[in-house]
Amino acid sequence: MASQSLAKIIANQQLNSKDYRLLISAPQIAKEAQVGQFLHLQCKEGIDPLLRRPFSIHDYDRQQGEVAILYRVLGKGTKQLLERRPGQEIDVLGPLGNGFDLTNTADKVVLVAGGIGVAPLVPLAKELIELDKEVAFLLGAANELELLCMGELEQLPLQLKVATIDGSLGHQGYVTELLEELLADSYGQVFACGPEAMLAAVQEITLKAGVEAQLSLEKRMGCGTGACLSCVCKVKVQQGSGFEYQRVCSEGPVFRADEVIFDE
Ligand SMILES: Cc1cc2nc3c(=O)[nH]c(=O)nc-3n(C[C@H](O)[C@H](O)[C@H](O)COP(=O)(O)OP(=O)(O)OC[C@H]3O[C@@H](n4cnc5c(N)ncnc54)[C@H](O)[C@@H]3O)c2cc1C
Ligand code: FES
Structure with a gap:
């Protein structure tokens, strides 16, 4: 309630x-x-x-x-x-809503944050560190000025890598390009929050690499409590090739990457 x-x-x-x-x-x-x-x-x-x-x-x-x-x-x-x-x-x-599922978390995890999507991933990094996990944090933004929480992340015992679209700090390009490199290094799980295009890229990369991922989705919301259905997203049904609609506010906002269907 x-x-x-x-x-x-x-x-x-x-x-x-x-x-x-x-x-x-x-x-x-x-x-x-x-x-x-x-x-x-x-x-x-x-x-x-x-x-x-x-x-x-x-x-x-x-x-x-x-x-x-x-x-x-x-x-x-x-x-x-x-x-x-x-x-x-x-x-x-x-x-x-339902937050990140931290049962059976891998020992080495990657967090991928795009823009303001960093918001829920900073407390997640802290919680994973408390659980003794090895955390790599990939922080992406349009430019250096829009990279949020850098100071706080630099104080935490994690590996921080930065990407900016304009190249003003760190890797020039998308933060997901850093993810492709890292996954070759035995990371067992990915958590991501950011723009939908970034989440779709994380989905594609992790599915290809066979690595489990959780995505925090954003949809426009009305009630926020499951009643109005304005926030639905497409989720694969467990059996067969079909899909059903689920409410980001109630069943999400965090979903498994292998169940989400992004619109073209
Ligand atoms: C679960 C969840 C968590 C979120 N967490 C954050 C957060 O931590 N920080 C943050 O800044 N924003 C977050 N958002 C997005 C935030 O809710 C919207 O940016 C905000 O509602 C915009 O309101 P507005 O009245 O200023 O903009 P509006 O006038 O309603 O819209 C302005 C523009 O923003 C777009 N927009 C509006 N709402 C959303 C939305 N829900 N998702 C994507 N695009 C939207 C519109 O399409 C439009 O282009 C989150 C959204 C969800 C669903
Ligand atoms: S916002 Fe009303 S059902 Fe999700």
């Missing part, structure tokens, strides 16, 4: 020209949060349920009762979110 609450905004900090970090006081969410789950936020103050928007849980401090999201400003909702000020209250639904 999704729980709705009013959370106090602690900080709403600008990270670069497009991206922000929102920190809220939400003890119950911090207590329950699992990596890969998301929050459905009412971006504007007041009663306007049409303006709820989904954001991955980026950080949580169970002791302090605080939760953070990273958001990229794109349209109406995120523009309203950047107007929100510390001290104000924000209506939050969550934590929602």
Whole structure:
């Protein structure tokens, strides 16, 4: 059962020209949060349920009762979110969805983050390190200024590789080109979050290499709780060659790479 609450905004900090970090006081969410789950936020103050928007849980401090999201400003909702000020209250639904499945995790894992898709992968990296896994983190963005969480990732005991489309830092090109190289080096599992084209490339590369992968999908959402069906994606049925629709908000947002069907 999704729980709705009013959370106090602690900080709403600008990270670069497009991206922000929102920190809220939400003890119950911090207590329950699992990596890969998301929050459905009412971006504007007041009663306007049409303006709820989904954001991955980026950080949580169970002791302090605080939760953070990273958001990229794109349209109406995120523009309203950047107007929100510390001290104000924000209506939050969550934590929602099924996060990453960490049962039977391989000893050596690769995390692939594209743009703002880094948000749920930083806490995932921390959790995998706690579980004593060897983590390679591939961080991709359009350019150096849009590479998020670099400082934090550099402090963690993991192998960090960077790719930018314009070549301003690290490998010039797609982050998935780094994945192809790494998989030759006995990595047993991949976790990815980012734009759909990146996830489709991760799917193709991991299926070809015979390596298990989990993908965190993004779809436009309405209710966020399974009722409106606005967020469905195509998933292969277990037997036969057909597919069924599943709800990203409820069955996802994390799916196995070998079951997702991306539209052409
Ligand atoms: C489970 C989940 C987790 C997410 N986590 C994050 C996160 O951590 N940080 C973050 O910045 N964003 C995240 N998103 C995407 C975020 O929800 C959208 O960017 C946001 O809803 C856009 O709202 P808007 O009103 O500003 O834009 P709109 O005015 O609604 O749309 C502006 C543009 O963004 C596109 N867009 C809108 N919603 C989505 C969406 N859900 N997926 C893909 N494209 C969309 C539209 O097609 C349009 O081109 C996540 C989405 C999902 C489903
Ligand atoms: S957003 Fe309504 S069913 Fe997923």
